[in-house]
Amino acid sequence: MSSRTVDAQDCAIVARGLTKRYGQLTVLDGVDLEIGHGEFVVLVGPSGSGKSTVLHLIAALEPADGGELIVAGQALHRHARGMSRFRRREIGIVFQLHNLIPRLTARENVEAAMFGTHRGHRERTDRATELLERLDLADRADERPTTMSGGERQRVAVARALANEPKVLLADEPTGSLDTASADIVLEIFAELIAGGTTILAVSHDARLNAHANRLVPIVAGKTEPAAP
Amino acid sequence: MTFFGLILRQIHARPLRALLTAGAVAIGVSAVVALGVLTASLKLTATQLLEVGRADFTVAQKHTDDLINSTISEDDMAAIGRVPGVSRAVGALISTDNYNADNPLLIEVGLKPSDQEPFGVDILAGKSYAADSTSDVMLGYVLAKNIGKQVGDNLVIDGNTYHVTGLYSTNVSFGNSTVMFPLSKLQGMNRLAGQVSLGFVQVDKGASIKDVAKRIDETFPQLTTIRSAADFGRADRNLTLISAANTGGSILAAMIAITGVLNTSLLSFFERIREFGIYRSIGWTRRRVIGLVIGEALVVSFAGAFIGILLGWVTINVLEQLRQLRGIFVPTYQSSIFIRSLAFGMIVAFFGALYPALRAAFVAPLKAVRRE
Ligand SMILES: Nc1ncnc2c1ncn2[C@@H]1O[C@H](COP(=O)(O)OP(=O)(O)O)[C@@H](O)[C@H]1O
Ligand SMILES: [Mg+2]
Numbered sequence: 001m002s003s004r005t006v007d008a009q010d011c012a013i014v015a016r017g018l019t020k021r022y023g024q025l026t027v028l029d030g031v032d033l034e035i036g037h038g039e040f041v042v043l044v045g046p047s048g049s050g051k052s053t054v055l056h057l058i059a060a061l062e063p064a065d066g067g068e069l070i071v072a073g074q075a076l077h078r079h080a081r082g083m084s085r086f087r088r089r090e091i092g093i094v095f096q097l098h099n100l101i102p103r104l105t106a107r108e109n110v111e112a113a114m115f116g117t118h119r120g121h122r123e124r125t126d127r128a129t130e131l132l133e134r135l136d137l138a139d140r141a142d143e144r145p146t147t148m149s150g151g152e153r154q155r156v157a158v159a160r161a162l163a164n165e166p167k168v169l170l171a172d173e174p175t176g177s178l179d180t181a182s183a184d185i186v187l188e189i190f191a192e193l194i195a196g197g198t199t200i201l202a203v204s205h206d207a208r209l210n211a212h213a214n215r216l217v218p219i220v221a222g223k224t225e226p227a228a229p
Numbered sequence: 230m231t232f233f234g235l236i237l238r239q240i241h242a243r244p245l246r247a248l249l250t251a252g253a254v255a256i257g258v259s260a261v262v263a264l265g266v267l268t269a270s271l272k273l274t275a276t277q278l279l280e281v282g283r284a285d286f287t288v289a290q291k292h293t294d295d296l297i298n299s300t301i302s303e304d305d306m307a308a309i310g311r312v313p314g315v316s317r318a319v320g321a322l323i324s325t326d327n328y329n330a331d332n333p334l335l336i337e338v339g340l341k342p343s344d345q346e347p348f349g350v351d352i353l354a355g356k357s358y359a360a361d362s363t364s365d366v367m368l369g370y371v372l373a374k375n376i377g378k379q380v381g382d383n384l385v386i387d388g389n390t391y392h393v394t395g396l397y398s399t400n401v402s403f404g405n406s407t408v409m410f411p412l413s414k415l416q417g418m419n420r421l422a423g424q425v426s427l428g429f430v431q432v433d434k435g436a437s438i439k440d441v442a443k444r445i446d447e448t449f450p451q452l453t454t455i456r457s458a459a460d461f462g463r464a465d466r467n468l469t470l471i472s473a474a475n476t477g478g479s480i481l482a483a484m485i486a487i488t489g490v491l492n493t494s495l496l497s498f499f500e501r502i503r504e505f506g507i508y509r510s511i512g513w514t515r516r517r518v519i520g521l522v523i524g525e526a527l528v529v530s531f532a533g534a535f536i537g538i539l540l541g542w543v544t545i546n547v548l549e550q551l552r553q554l555r556g557i558f559v560p561t562y563q564s565s566i567f568i569r570s571l572a573f574g575m576i577v578a579f580f581g582a583l584y585p586a587l588r589a590a591f592v593a594p595l596k597a598v599r600r601e
Contacts (some may be wrong), residue, residue, distance in 0.1 A: 054479050061510055061594045087594075090514025099507050103242035105233075109230045113511045121231040160511065 006057060011070070012037045012168050012199035013058060017069035020053055020222075027053050029222040031067070040090055040200045042210050045219035049205050050129065051203040055170045058201065059093045060086050073165045092161030096172035096203070098153045100145040105155045106142040113163040125213055131159040136185055150177035158186060162193075169193060171202040175209050216223065232517075233334045235453045236524040251533030252383050253489020258537025258570045260482035263544040265566040266494040268475040273561050274459050275468055277403040281321075282430065284317055285438045286456040288318075288428035288445060295467045297323050300424045303450060309428055312448060314441040316433045320425030322415050326387055332376060335386065336407045339415030339425070348399075348429065350409070353381035355536030363414050367395040384408075403559075430454075468578030483577055490581025494526055498585040502592055510594035519586040522592065526582030527575060538567055 011034050018031040027050045035041050058063050060076050060083045069076040070088040074102050082221045087093075097168075100109045110128035113197075119127060132141045134154040143152050148204045161169060187209065190200055204210055217224050230238070262589045275296070288309060290299035306320040322339035340348060342357045358365035368378060373396050378384055384391045386408070398405050416422050432441045442454040454463050461468065498505075510517055545560050 056595055056598075057361075059510070059600065084509070084512050084514040086512075087510065092511070095510075095598055097598070099503075099510070101504050101507055103239065103504075108230055108235070109240065112235070112508070113237075115232060116512065116514060116517060121234070125230060 002175070010036055012039070012072060013201060014057075014068070014070040015054075016052070018057065019065050020057060020062075021052070022066050027058075028064070029162075029169045031219070031222070031224050033224065035199060035201060035219065038047070038088040038194055038197045039200055040194050040212060040214050042216050043201065043203045043219055044216050046207070049219045049220040051219055052172050052217075055172055055201065055203060056094065057140055059091050059167070059170055065074075069110040076116070088164060090166060090207055091168045091170060092164065092166035094154075094157045094169075094171040094174045096176075098145070098157040100153060100156055100160070102144060102146050105142045105144055106137060106148070106159075107217075109145065109156055110160045110163050113160050127163060128159070131162055134185075134189065135159050136182065151179060151182050152177060155182060155186070158189070162189075167199065169198055169200045171200065171204075173203055173205070175204065175206045187212055215227055230532030232520070233524070235252065236521060239521070240529055243497065246493050247529045250493045250529045250578075250581075251488050253486050253493070254530040254533030254574050256489070257482040257486025257577055258574050259422035259428045259544055260536045261479050261573050262263035262538055262541025262566060262570050263548065264475045264478045264482075266545050266560055266562060267548060268471050268560055269559065269563055270561045271471055272424055272468060274403060274559055275465065277401045281349065281399060281404055282320075283347075283400055283431065284429035285432050286430055286442050288430060288449075288452050288454055289426075291451055291453045291490050294481050296461070296465045297325065297426060299426050300421065301426070301428055301452060303423050305452065306425060306428050308371060309430060309445060309449070312441065312444055314432050314436040314444065316431045316436075317347055317535060318431075319348050319428065319429045320412075321348070322419070322421065322424065322426055323416060323426040324419050328376065328386060332372075335372075337415060338404075338407050338409045339412040340409055344412075345397075345409075347431075348398055349401075350397050350404075353396045353398055355393070356436045358394050358409075358411050359585055360411055361413065362411050363417075364390070364392055364500070365394045365411070366391045366410040368393055368398050368407070369405040370396045371399055371402075371406045372400070372408060374465045375406070408581055429451075479573075486574075486577040487581045490526060490530065490578055491584065493586035494522065494582045494590075498522070498588050501595070503598075504598055505589040505592040505593050506598055509592060511557075515590035518592075521580060522586035523582045523588050524587075526578040526587065530574045530581075531571070534571050537570060538570055538575065541570070563586065 013033055013035040015031050015033040018028055019026065020028040030113070034102060043054060045051055056062060057069060057076070058071050074086055074090065101112065104112060107128045108124070110131055113125045114124040114127065129141060132138060135158060137152060138156055140152055141186065144155065148156070156225060158174055160191055161171070176185055178186060185205070192210065194200060202209065269537045288301065289296050290301060293299045301320060303320060306318055309315060310318040326335045326337055327333050328335040340350070342360050345357060354371055358367060366384065373379065373437050378393055380393055380395060382393050384393055397409065412425070416424060432438050438456065442456055445452065505518055549558060550559055
């Protein structure tokens with residue numbers, strides 16, 4: 001399904017000619033994406049090709065310099081107000097470096113993502129506990145990230161990204177530091193999410209993960225290329 | 230976890246920073262408490278003068294630095310007594326002397342024996358001095374107890390020996406720590422023949438205090454009538470200065486405390502840039518980030534303010550022991566000073582944390598997220 005075209009209405013993510021520069025450095029130079037609702041797509045490409053940057057633009061963490069970007073029905077190319085609400089409600093993101101808050105416990109890290117949502121404090125705690133259990137971290141819930149292994153931290157980051165039941169899940173190397181058992185848990189969760197209509201866009205070199213994707217989108221030097229037939 | 234729980238959690242995670250912030254607020258608050266109580270107490274002690282003599286109002290010389298230096302001639306006092314509406318006017322001379330190292334400030338009152346009863350002096354033991362005596366005095370009972378004297382004992386003031394003929398109490402506690410001389414004797418000692426310091430006026434039943442006071446103000450342009458503590462503040466320049474010093478000191482304390490809170494909050498901001506970026510990247514609004522930073526400062530400062538009130542109380546107790554202030558400074562605690570101190574702590578916290586909070590709110594999410 002490499003050449004299929006989808007109506008923007010049916011898409012969770014639409015990017016057209018997306019560009020991004022940092023000073024003199026052009027990091028993205030024409031990224032095109034059309035990802036339907038409930039699709040599981042993986043960006044692949046060499047290190048430094050701009051994969052993480054694509055995720056960050058889609059997560060509305062910074063504005064693009066050019067092109068068009070629509071995520072969950074919201075136009076992001078004009079980086080307008082209300083972006084915190086968008087980040088909180090529409091998307092969840094697992095960062096490549098996890099980005100947990102070191103002074104908070106695993107549970108508190110997950111809870112922190114739920115401030116400003118409909119959930120009351122008890123519900124927040126229950127939801128966090130439930131997610132950590134699901135990720136096989138029940139006995140680590142009250143530990144701080146600093147005392148955890150890389151794999152444990154990565155799973156806490158996944159739990160946090162899922163806290164608000166996002167329509168679009170963005171995941172930067174979510175299984176990178178996971179052993180087989182943990183990776184299987186994450187893959188199982190991803191499968192459930194897809195079945196439930198969640199859209200997942202991941203960056204990954206992990207064959208275990210990529211085997212489950214609907215399609216892989218290569219990025220080279222800041223450009224998406226049509227997938228090889 | 231509630232948002233308040235998160236605030237407590239973050240404070241707990243950095244105990245040293247919390248301690249430094251609380252310390253800055255505590256020092257500011259203790260200064261505000263000590264200055265406030267000192268000012269209020271000095272004012273109260275001073276205004277007790279007004280209540281001496283069961284008077285409706287007091288008459289003093291206009292434009293004196295210190296009401297104790299006011300002089301009114303006995304002729305004027307007699308004339309005041311004849312003003313329509315005045316029931317009686319009692320003149321008293323007030324001066325100060327050094328008794329000994331422990332009682333450096335002795336307040337001396339010169340009063341005719343015939344004026345004692347209307348003035349509210351109640352003789353508890355012994356009897357009054359004679360009007361023309363030059364070697365007899367009476368002691369307020371609190372002073373007598375402090376210096377260990379009784380009726381019949383001798384007492385040396387400024388090289389002269391006096392005989393204690395009686396002990397008295399007055400309607401105002403401050404009067405109980407004074408020594409009372411025959412008016413003419415005290416006038417002689419101070420070379421103020423025919424002069425008194427203050428006049429204590431009672432009006433006729435049914436007469437308007439305001440009207441009588443106005444009449445006296447008009448008749449005696451060199452004198453002023455004092456009916457309230459506010460009048461007193463206006464007539465006594467020292468009290469005005471003390472109030473100004475209190476205001477100035479409090480502003481200074483606020484600036485020092487704000488700088489302290491700003492310092493630690495700003496340091497903490499640089500330490501936590503990444504954390505703020507993460508909050509923003511997971512969907513926190515700027516307002517929530519500001520709420521976190523200011524909330525932390527408010528909670529810590531609230532605790533600091535309590536410590537400050539305690540420190541202020543200790544300071545007051547130290548001041549009370551100072552010889553220079555003995556007899557004048559009797560601490561009086563008004564609840565308003567504690568409420569003001571807490572408010573002071575909160576305001577200091579708010580302004581100290583405001584800039585770091587705004588900086589935190591405007592951390593770009595990615596700036597934090599990208600860093601290793
Ligand atoms: N904030 C930034 N400032 C400057 N250069 C950046 C910034 N973020 C990313 N880059 C650069 O952009 C390029 C693409 O980065 P990235 O999207 O992380 O690549 P990938 O995830 O594919 O490895 C890299 O050369 C990186 O150094
Ligand atoms: Mg990357």
